[in-house]
Amino acid sequence: MAASSEHPAMTTKPHYLTGDKPGLQEFLDKFDVFLFDCDGVLWSGDHLFPGTVETLELLRNNGKQVVFVTNNSTKSRADYKKKLEVLGIPSSTEEIFSSSYSSSIYISRILNLPENKRKVFVIGETGIEQELNSENVPFIGGTDPAFLRDVKPEDYKRIAAGDPSILDPEVGVVLVGLDFHLNYLKLALAYHYIRRGAVFLATNIDSTLPSSGTLFPGAGSMSAPLIMMLGQEPVSLGKPNQAMMDAIEGKFQFDRSRACMVGDRANTDIRFGLEGKLGGTLAVLTGVSTKEDFVAGPIKPLAYLDKLSDLLNVQL
Amino acid sequence: MAASSEHPAMTTKPHYLTGDKPGLQEFLDKFDVFLFDCDGVLWSGDHLFPGTVETLELLRNNGKQVVFVTNNSTKSRADYKKKLEVLGIPSSTEEIFSSSYSSSIYISRILNLPENKRKVFVIGETGIEQELNSENVPFIGGTDPAFLRDVKPEDYKRIAAGDPSILDPEVGVVLVGLDFHLNYLKLALAYHYIRRGAVFLATNIDSTLPSSGTLFPGAGSMSAPLIMMLGQEPVSLGKPNQAMMDAIEGKFQFDRSRACMVGDRANTDIRFGLEGKLGGTLAVLTGVSTKEDFVAGPIKPLAYLDKLSDLLNVQL
Structure with a gap:
């Protein structure tokens, strides 16, 4: 620190x-x-x-x-406005700044990605997807059920060979936020995208998530396996x-x-x-x-x- | 190092x-x-x-x-003997020493667990389960399909309250090996068991697993989120x-x-x-x-x- x-x-x-x-x-x-x-x-x-x-x-x-x-990267600004409303706090979406939004702005306006490397591989929930959409950033992964599966024996060979049917050649960014559906396949793909040159970003690196008066795995815990495997820290877009x-x-x-x-x-x-x-x-x-x-x-x-x-x- | x-x-x-x-x-x-x-x-x-x-x-x-x-913690000694056989190498189970076996011996013969704290919460595959069985060590988690589910809103409250229907009070050890079915629920439970006093063990801490000429997430990557959340390293039973x-x-x-x-x-x-x-x-x-x-x-x-x-x- x-x-x-x-x-x-x-x-x-x-x-x-x-x-x-x-x-x-x-x-x-x-x-x-x-x-x-x-x-x-x-x-x-x-x-x-x-x-x-x-x-x-x-x-x-x-x-x-x-x-x-x-x-909180699991919510978009619109989701967060709803949360504020439920709690009784008047607000406008314009007053809200979340790490998912911050990440999307960083990708769309600050990272100067080559034309053919503009896709983001997302580890995270709908908040990130909504904010990427709001900035017209194309992405894969996230909540797509196609990624909620076991790794199959042939996946190892396809990944090792850089097969474009499993490793999208247009992915130039890996963005890791809190993902309640983290799995081995997502980690393996994220690792290989970064090894192949994708920028490693995290919405935030809080290791824990406070809930019900105690702590649960936070967004930083989703990045931790990748940090250990790569020996590289992500650029974090959160406080x-x-x-x-x-x-x-x-x-x-x-x-x-x-x-x-x-x-x-x-x-x-x-x-x-x-x-x-x-x-x-x-x-x-x-x-x-x-x-x-x-x-x-x-x-x-x-x-x-x-x-x-x-x-x-x-x-x- | x-x-x-x-x-x-x-x-x-x-x-x-x-x-x-x-x-x-x-x-x-x-x-x-x-x-x-x-x-x-x-x-x-x-x-x-x-x-x-x-x-x-x-x-x-x-x-x-x-x-x-x-x-390799995903295989028991018996599994590993089969692997040697398939490759054409004669061997006996007695000649094989795996990190899953090493972990089981450590738990059963070296850790002096109190009578009511002898259960192991496993993050890992069948190799670990077989070796724990061979040493008569009781365990939960592992490949049990009951743990292959999303975290539900009520889980946060049950875990926070230490509800024995979700946090088994007899768990005195968390053993983390390579788990192709790692998920948020298992990480949350492992974290809370360790916070409540369970011994934090890892079969090994290799961050990567070589396969098909490249690397995939290894056992160390399964421990990484817990290490980050807890600020504590596991005792590793592997080389x-x-x-x-x-x-x-x-x-x-x-x-x-x-x-x-x-x-x-x-x-x-x-x-x-x-x-x-x-x-x-x-x-x-x-x-x-x-x-x-x-x-x-x-x-x-x-x-x-x-x-x-x-x-x-x-x-x-």
């Missing part, structure tokens, strides 16, 4: 803003854009934190741009990787010095904001990292709150 | 024995036991090297004990780990100074012999490592041959 210890915010004690009305006002005045991590900040699992809706409303009413930034920040900036065209990242995890959210050289980072204590982590750990936010809705105490 | 640079054989130039009749004789006289890696030494894929059968016969006729040592050597010695009761490991890979086979402090290591150039690797690399065998059947030139 390349801790950016040279960043000034890393060595300064974070401001504790809960109950500090003038401090809160001064803090909010500094920013036009707020990037929100979601789980652990706005809600936990299926439980919406009290005051979340009102806090977002306060920001929007005061002319702040709100962006929801999620590493804290800056490819995601570049994609967000590309879309919203904001001034980084006037943007603030809000999150509950020091090593992903706060690090994401610090390495992106945003004007500010704001931590909340309703998720993974503790006060101790933020105050005494190596990655310090500019400020922190007990909970997000403490922002409602501001006098704007 | 802990290179055992203190071992004297590591710094001495290996003897080139092809065509050196007196050298060959002197070499063979030093040993009573020969441990053979198989693929790349006796055969390659489905192709038996000429002279393999005669070489093994020469050794046996001169009173040498022959042991076939394989990291080059010495748990396998201890198990072989436990079975054959040989004098290590009178034993020689024969192999084609410096970092597994030769390292296995050197770290096991065997009297000798013999490399052949018919597999993965090159002459350059053996002569100039960090892991040097005591001697090497162009091919195993060059041993037939000896004058015993």
Whole structure:
């Protein structure tokens, strides 16, 4: 983990803003854009934190741009908007930035793929497929039931021979996200595509997925066998990787010095904001990292709150 | 990789024995036991090297004990004997030592599991199941079709709650080998068993499996997601780990100074012999490592041959 210890915010004690009305006002005045991590900040699992809706409303009413930034690659922006709706949070698809969308933008607008190498081999769910479609990126794999089968003896020979009926010669990218249907065949194909020159991308590299108050295999765990086999890390398009920040900036065209990242995890959210050289980072204590982590750990936010809705105490 | 640079054989130039009749004789006289890696030494894929059968016969006729040592965990010793037969190599089950057998011995005779924690959760194929049965070790998972299904929403809650109908409270070991039917459910269960205190074992940690002249996901790739999620390495029972050597010695009761490991890979086979402090290591150039690797690399065998059947030139 390349801790950016040279960043000034890393060595300064974070401001504790809960109950500090003038401090809160001064803090909010500094920013036009707020990037929100979601789980652990706005809600936990299926439980919406009290005051979340009102806090977002306060920001929007005061002319702040709100962006929801999620590493969840199984959902498209449209799916995520539905999730926000179910939780009672008004939003527009335009406010949502997911790692599946970030990956699709990176592939379509930043990777300069040769004409005959534009296809993506997907390990992942429908969220990725929908976002690739939205950027007109052709793909194979994903949820296609043709890939939900055992490896057959003849597959080894066809793969070894580079048979185009099993290894599509137009594949120039392997994109790995969370896949609840990961199997041996998909791993074998992904490995051979990358060996044959495909770019190795991951929607995100979180090793675990929080659910029901515990942890399950995350998107990073899908990349792990490939990383071990290839001795090569993927380019990750999720937090804290800056490819995601570049994609967000590309879309919203904001001034980084006037943007603030809000999150509950020091090593992903706060690090994401610090390495992106945003004007500010704001931590909340309703998720993974503790006060101790933020105050005494190596990655310090500019400020922190007990909970997000403490922002409602501001006098704007 | 802990290179055992203190071992004297590591710094001495290996003897080139092809065509050196007196050298060959002197070499063979030093040993009573020969441990053979198989693929790349006796055969390659489905192709038996000429002279393999005669070489093994020469050794046996001169009173040498022959042991076939394989990291292949998908086969039991009985399966492996059949494979040797098909290739035309006479053998007995007693001469075969596989990582699935090594793992079973380790669990039944070395791990001192509490009475109520003796069950093994298996990620792997029938070879492991047969060897666990041969040591009367109870297990779940493996090839049981009940585990070949999608994760359902209620599974998350049941796993999070430690529901004994999905997380067997008697599981005290997770054993991970090559599994052509790896899936999300098996990974999730293995992760939770280990988090709840089960011992994390791997039959072997080879990241790739050679087949049809190329590479496919190996047993190590099945452990990779768990290693990433847990931040913990498994105890591996295959070469080059010495748990396998201890198990072989436990079975054959040989004098290590009178034993020689024969192999084609410096970092597994030769390292296995050197770290096991065997009297000798013999490399052949018919597999993965090159002459350059053996002569100039960090892991040097005591001697090497162009091919195993060059041993037939000896004058015993």
